[in-house]
Amino acid sequence: MAQNGKLKLALNWAASCGGCDIAILELREKILDLDAAVDILFWPVAMDFKYKHVEAMPDDHIDVCLFNGAIRNSENQHLAHLLRRKSKVLVGFGSCAHEGCIPGLANLFDRQSIMERVYLDTPSTDNPQGILPQTSFQVPEGEITIPKLYNTVKTLAQVEDVDYFVPGCPPQAPQIWSVVGTILSGQLPAKGSVLGANDKTVCDECRHKREEKHIKRFYRPHEIIPEPGRCLFDQGIICAGPATRGGCGALCPSVGMPCRGCYGPAPNVMDQGAALLSAVASVVDADSEEEAARIVGEIVDPVGTFYRFGLPASLLHRARLQTGD
Amino acid sequence: MMDAGRHPHIKLLTYSEVEEVSGYVGHFHVKVRQRPRYVDMDLCTGCGECAEACVLKKGVPNEFDAGLSRRRAAYLPMNGQGVPMKAVIDEEACLFLRRGKCTQACLEACATEAIDFEQKDEIVELDVGAILVATGFDMFDPSRLSSYSYGKSPDIIDGLEFERLSSATGPTQGQILTAAGKKPERVAIIHCVGSRDENANRYCSRVCCMYSLKHAHLVRDKTGADVFEFFMDIRAFGKDYEEFYERVQQEGVYFVRGRGAEVLVQDDGQIQVRAENTNLGIPVDINVDMVILATAMEAQRDAARVASTLGISRSANGFFQEAHPKLRPFHTNTDGIFLAGTCQSPKDVPDTVAHASAAAAETLSLLSRGEVVISPTTAVVNDELCSGCKTCIALCPYSAISFVSEGATGVATVNEVLCKGCGTCVAACPAGAITARHFSEQQIFAEIEGLFRIPLAADLEKEMALS
Amino acid sequence: MSEQFQPHIIGFLCNWCTYTAADSAGVSRMEQPPNVDIIRVMCSGRVEPAFILKAFAEGADGVIVSGCHPPGDCHYSNGNFKTFRRMPLVEALLAQYGIEAERFRWGWISGAEAAKWAQLVCSFTEQVRELGPLNWKRELQSRKE
Numbered sequence: 001m002a003q004n005g006k007l008k009l010a011l012n013w014a015a016s017c018g019g020c021d022i023a024i025l026e027l028r029e030k031i032l033d034l035d036a037a038v039d040i041l042f043w044p045v046a047m048d049f050k051y052k053h054v055e056a057m058p059d060d061h062i063d064v065c066l067f068n069g070a071i072r073n074s075e076n077q078h079l080a081h082l083l084r085r086k087s088k089v090l091v092g093f094g095s096c097a098h099e100g101c102i103p104g105l106a107n108l109f110d111r112q113s114i115m116e117r118v119y120l121d122t123p124s125t126d127n128p129q130g131i132l133p134q135t136s137f138q139v140p141e142g143e144i145t146i147p148k149l150y151n152t153v154k155t156l157a158q159v160e161d162v163d164y165f166v167p168g169c170p171p172q173a174p175q176i177w178s179v180v181g182t183i184l185s186g187q188l189p190a191k192g193s194v195l196g197a198n199d200k201t202v203c204d205e206c207r208h209k210r211e212e213k214h215i216k217r218f219y220r221p222h223e224i225i226p227e228p229g230r231c232l233f234d235q236g237i238i239c240a241g242p243a244t245r246g247g248c249g250a251l252c253p254s255v256g257m258p259c260r261g262c263y264g265p266a267p268n269v270m271d272q273g274a275a276l277l278s279a280v281a282s283v284v285d286a287d288s289e290e291e292a293a294r295i296v297g298e299i300v301d302p303v304g305t306f307y308r309f310g311l312p313a314s315l316l317h318r319a320r321l322q323t324g325d
Numbered sequence: 326m327m328d329a330g331r332h333p334h335i336k337l338l339t340y341s342e343v344e345e346v347s348g349y350v351g352h353f354h355v356k357v358r359q360r361p362r363y364v365d366m367d368l369c370t371g372c373g374e375c376a377e378a379c380v381l382k383k384g385v386p387n388e389f390d391a392g393l394s395r396r397r398a399a400y401l402p403m404n405g406q407g408v409p410m411k412a413v414i415d416e417e418a419c420l421f422l423r424r425g426k427c428t429q430a431c432l433e434a435c436a437t438e439a440i441d442f443e444q445k446d447e448i449v450e451l452d453v454g455a456i457l458v459a460t461g462f463d464m465f466d467p468s469r470l471s472s473y474s475y476g477k478s479p480d481i482i483d484g485l486e487f488e489r490l491s492s493a494t495g496p497t498q499g500q501i502l503t504a505a506g507k508k509p510e511r512v513a514i515i516h517c518v519g520s521r522d523e524n525a526n527r528y529c530s531r532v533c534c535m536y537s538l539k540h541a542h543l544v545r546d547k548t549g550a551d552v553f554e555f556f557m558d559i560r561a562f563g564k565d566y567e568e569f570y571e572r573v574q575q576e577g578v579y580f581v582r583g584r585g586a587e588v589l590v591q592d593d594g595q596i597q598v599r600a601e602n603t604n605l606g607i608p609v610d611i612n613v614d615m616v617i618l619a620t621a622m623e624a625q626r627d628a629a630r631v632a633s634t635l636g637i638s639r640s641a642n643g644f645f646q647e648a649h650p651k652l653r654p655f656h657t658n659t660d661g662i663f664l665a666g667t668c669q670s671p672k673d674v675p676d677t678v679a680h681a682s683a684a685a686a687e688t689l690s691l692l693s694r695g696e697v698v699i700s701p702t703t704a705v706v707n708d709e710l711c712s713g714c715k716t717c718i719a720l721c722p723y724s725a726i727s728f729v730s731e732g733a734t735g736v737a738t739v740n741e742v743l744c745k746g747c748g749t750c751v752a753a754c755p756a757g758a759i760t761a762r763h764f765s766e767q768q769i770f771a772e773i774e775g776l777f778r779i780p781l782a783a784d785l786e787k788e789m790a791l792s
Numbered sequence: 793m794s795e796q797f798q799p800h801i802i803g804f805l806c807n808w809c810t811y812t813a814a815d816s817a818g819v820s821r822m823e824q825p826p827n828v829d830i831i832r833v834m835c836s837g838r839v840e841p842a843f844i845l846k847a848f849a850e851g852a853d854g855v856i857v858s859g860c861h862p863p864g865d866c867h868y869s870n871g872n873f874k875t876f877r878r879m880p881l882v883e884a885l886l887a888q889y890g891i892e893a894e895r896f897r898w899g900w901i902s903g904a905e906a907a908k909w910a911q912l913v914c915s916f917t918e919q920v921r922e923l924g925p926l927n928w929k930r931e932l933q934s935r936k937e
Contacts, residue, residue: 108888152932201756204712204734212719233714242714243755266710268757270770274842275755277885279716281841281878282753287863292873293880302881303888315845317932320890641864658869702834722869747868748838752878764833770846773802776829777851781800786826 007184010042010054010062011093012083014069014076015103015153020094021045021068023170030177037184042083051079057086064183066093066166070103070312071154074135075147080160089188090162091179091195095169095262097156098194099272100312102169107311107318108303110151151321153312165194169262169309172248194267197247201266202259206241206250210234213283218298221258232258238305243269243276261309271315273306280306330408337409338449346456346635349742350661350697355451361444363414363422368439371410375399378434380427385418387496391486394496399431399440404494414440455688458645458657459665459681460631465519465526465621473518473618477590479504481616483518484536491543501547508548509614513598514541515585516556519621526621528642531671533619534560538570540617541578552578553611555585555600563675581609588616622671636724637662644670655684659723660697660742663688702746702763704739710758711736717750717759726750799920801828801854802847806836808867809860809902816906817913824913827920828856835859837871841882848891851929854920856912857898865902872900894919895926 013021021043027034041062042049065087071077084090095101106114115132119125135148156162166179175196182188182195189195198204210231219236226232232239232253240261241253252259265272280299286292299305307314329335338357345356364375376399384395389403398418401407414422414431421427421442432440464485467475475481480503482490489495490502503509514537519525534556541552559580561570574580583601590596596616600609624643625631632639637657638646645668648656655664665681666672672680691697706726713734718726725743729735739750739759751761760766805811811832817824833839836859847855857879859872866872879898886896897916901908 199710200712201714202712203714207733210713210715212715214719233716242712242716246712266756266758268710268766269755270766271842271845273885274840274845275757277881278841278878279714279753279755281881282720282749282874283716284877286877287870287873289862289876292877296877296881297884299881299884301888302885306885315842315849316889316928317849319888638869720874722871745868747835747871748833749835749868749871749874752838752840753874761834761838764838766840766842769831769833769843772831773843773846773850776802776831777800781798781827781829784798787798 004039007038008061008063009038009040010065010083010087011040011045012042012065012067012069012079013045014067014079014097014156015072016069016094016096017102018045019170020096023094023168023173023176024066026173027177028173030173034180037180051082054082054086059085060088062087064089064091066091067156068094068097070096070100071150071156071159072103072106073147073149077150077159078147080156084160089164089183090156090160092156092162092165094171095167095264095309097162098165098167098313099264099310100153100155101262101309104153104155104310104312105304105308107153109319110321111149114149152318154317155312158312163191164188165192165264166196167194167245167263168197168248171196172251175247194245194264197245197263199267200246202241202244202246202248202250202253202263205246205248206231206253208232208253214285215280215283215295216285217295218280220300226256228256232256238276238280238299240272240276240306240308242279243272264310264313272310273303273314277302277306326408339409340413341449343631343634344448349740350659350691351454351742353453353456353661355453355456357449357451359447359449361416361446362411363416363419363440363442363444364412365439365441366409366411368437369411369435370437370439371401371412372436373401373405373412374434374436375412375414375431375440376401378430380430381418381420385415390489390496391483393486393489406494412439454661454692456635456662457665457684457688458631458635458637458662458668459684460625460628460668462622462644462667462671463625465623467518467618467620470519470522470525472587473515473585473616474588474590474596475618478594478596480509480596480614481588481590481618483618483620484533484540485620487540487617491540491547499547501544501550503614507614509544509550510548511551511611511613512544512548512553512615512617513585513588513596513611513613514552514554514617514619515588515598516554516619517584517621518618519623521557522621526623526642528621528671529560530622531560532622532673534558535563535566535569535673537617537619538573542569542573542576545576545578550614553581553598553613554578555581555583555598557582557584563673583609588618622667625668628668635659635662640670642670644668655680655687658745661691697742699742700744700746702761703741703744704746704748704751704759704761705741706737706739707758707760708736708738710756712756712758713737714755716753716755720749720753722747722749797921797925799827799853799917799925800851801856801917801920802852803828803830803856803858804833804836804839804843805830805856806838806859806867806871807832807834809865809900810836810858810909812903813901813906813909816903817910820906822906822910824910825917827917828913835866835868835871836875837866837868837873839875839878841878841885844882844886844896848886848895848926848928851927853923853926854895854897854916856896856916858901858909858912861900861902865900891926892923894923 065083092098119132136145179196208231211234215236217236226235237258239258241259244261245263269275284295341357341359344358348354379397379399381398384397386392387394387396399414416422467473493499520530544552561567581602583603585600587599596613598611602609637659640646645664647654648658663684665684666677717737723743725740726737748761751759839857844855860866862872
């Protein structure tokens with residue numbers, strides 16, 4: 001706590017879309033209450049503090065750091081280590097920090113192939129000399145450096161010791177507010193806990209009517225207009241709800257879109273994608289090998305479907321590296 | 326049968342069908358539909374006057390005589406030998422019940438006013454601890470194999486029809502007669518009709534060799550006719566069976582080792598049998614007055630429905646599946662449900678008695694113990710993690726998973742007695758809410774990790790060779 | 793012993809059929825290379841896709857899943873039905889992960905088919921040996937970022 005009794009808070013964004021920071025703003029008028037209770041010492045998107053300000057702080061100076069974004073490059077990693085040193089409590093905030101999230105899908109590729117695609121292969125790129133970014137470059141004024149893009153996107157916990165996780169893409173405002181409340185109260189649960197989310201999966205909050213499942217055909221969301229009030233999974237749409245922690249109020253299913261899995265796996269599940277895959281395949285209504293293979297063969301892009309948010313956190317973490325580093 | 330009918334602890338529900346079975350060992354709940362007999366069982370004395378008086382003089386085929394005789398709409402079952410000995414009115418044959426037009430002579434004939442056309446179906450609900458299945462078998466329908474010409478002549482009959490001919494209570498009072506009413510002079514008996522046959526049933530029906538020998542003996546004894554037995558093998562496997570075979574041979578029956586290939590009916594009704602005598606390597610072509618087809622024993626036609634109602638499985642050949650073919654031939658894989666007799670597989674009388682006695686003993690043993698030992702490797706749902714997605718419910722082959730509603734949602738729950746521990750539901754649960762005791766994900770993951778902490782056996786060999 | 797690469801293969805075998813066959817093969821002293829480590833499950837329907845991924849993640853060069861022949865042999869009636877519904881999807885997943893299809897074998901071997909098991913162990917070991925080590929864990933850790 002600072003001399004004025006306020007909690008010292010830091011927020012950082014790594015490989016992220018910015019949505020988690022905007023989610024803080026979703027607190028709306030409550031942000032004034034937040035401001036009254038905390039001193040923000042670092043928040044790149046909103047305030048002008050620099051890295052050197054953080055580096056100058058004593059260790060454990062920051063009470064709580066909300067770190068959103070995955071670890072994509074050397075800068076992200078540097079900040080992860082730095083903020084860990086300078087913070088008493090490090091929170092992996094949002095799905096990117098928690099399990100990799102959308103940036104994590106880049107783990108199907110590697111640095112070289114990403115660079116080539118972005119800087120050489122895309123139809124609108126005009127790069128006749130085939131210049132690729134370099135991490136350092138000499139100019140008359142000296143050396144310019146940019147962070148190094150890693151081959152593999154990692155979760156925050158895969159590079160640093162994390163105290164708590166707040167899942168969601170982004171975490172919902174009520175959830176953020178309850179986490180803030182928990183932190184301010186000082187009644188923190190066991191280290192490593194997931195905050196602001198339920199132990200039961202999304203189905204527990206979903207109001208759709210559910211039956212026993214017998215799927216003869218899978219539909220992608222654009223291929224079907226679902227019957228309202230009826231479980232989307234029952235209708236053949238792959239909804240990640242059964243395999244995803246609840247706490248969001250089943251927001252997406254309630255408007256007829258299948259859950260995509262952004263809150264991550266249920267408490268005891270090691271690999272969210274594998275759990276969802278198993279459930280989806282098990283209820284296929286096929287009593288012969290050929291029929292079963294045909295029906296599951298209709299699922300387009302299994303990794304994208306089952307590991308949309310959790311690829312870096314999954315058992316295998318990434319697709320096999322084809323090229324050398 | 327009469328003793329069973331009279332026993333104070335045995336309640337016979339005749340003219341009934343099991344419609345629904347739920348629950349598990351020790352706690353089965355069974356719904357039985359009793360069809361109406363249109364006869365009050367308490368008032369009926371079994372005198373048979375209604376059957377005599379019934380206006381349906383032409384009658385319908387009598388099932389008990391394998392269709393060889395006829396009965397009326399009102400009748401005493403099993404040719405008057407049924408238990409209980411009460412009349413019944415066949416609602417599909419009865420003119421009054423079908424068309425409302427009849428003098429109802431039966432009503433008048435009945436001295437105790439036992440006939441009641443107002444009777445309706447009744448559902449009887451029973452709570453029982455165990456179920457013993459003794460639903461028997463059906464005979465193969467030989468018209469499925471056109472080479473035997475079954476149906477083209479009234480003198481081509483199957484084994485069961487022959488049994489009725491030779492029975493003292495049958496349509497001919499035990500005389501072996503052709504349809505024309507004469508004693509046959511030449512009779513062919515053909516083995517393996519519908520058995521040991523790629524086009525019908527691959528299995529051997531076990532009983533036909535012995536009953537065909539018996540039939541041959543009866544024909545010789547009662548008519549003196551020439552008997553030609555066409556067989557592939559003679560399976561005389563039981564106590565005194567081989568001796569009986571020798572005796573029948575000595576009685577002058579002609580045994581032709583060759584499958585009866587074709588039975589033809591000429592325009593004049595003459596029956597012709599063709600086969601190959603494989604021992605001599607010559608074709609055989611004979612005229613006969615009667616052909617007895619030793620047809621296969623098959624699972625009952627409605628075995629699939631019965632199995633599904635009871636929740637038991639069937640073997641590949643359609644009979645009910647035993648828990649183990651050698652060590653547990655009268656158990657099913659469903660605790661508390663036992664099999665007795667030919668519903669499990671073809672068998673003759675001594676084997677059926679042994680099998681059924683064993684099933685009865687096992688049932689008694691189960692019920693007297695009052696406790697069931699269940700496997701420890703069952704699945705259990707953590708209802709603090711189960712969100713009621715219902716992925717698991719339909720996956721259980723034993724219907725062991727039920728859903729307990731809680732407001733708008735609910736949780737799954739596994740019946741530990743029904744659960745056999747296959748782990749399918751555990752593997753499917755997307756929330757990791759079901760644990761397989763002794764085969765949990767944690768345990769298996771630990772096994773996998775452990776296997777990579779120790780050197781591979783092949784590498785060990787290498788290390789040992791080098792040192 | 794030569795410096796030959798020794799594949800480390802994990803097999804998930806169902807207790808009633810394939811495990812029995814493997815046991816039989818061993819008792820009958822059928823010659824097999826020692827590269828397959830067996831994990832027994834009660835039914836192939838117990839095998840979660842996560843087991844297969846975990847095996848590869850921990851360092852398996854090849855994985856086998858084997859149970860009773862469908863449609864009728866499963867000791868639990870239709871546990872193997874769930875297996876053949878899940879495995880094709882696991883295959884598709886492994887393909888996207890860049891794990892060669894030849895490293896994953898799933899199928900049916902009954903308790904009486906000991907020779908078939910021994911034959912599988914021999915042929916699959918050689919097949920994986922030719923593909924070389926997968927070494928997932930060590931690969932990820934040793935790669936410079």
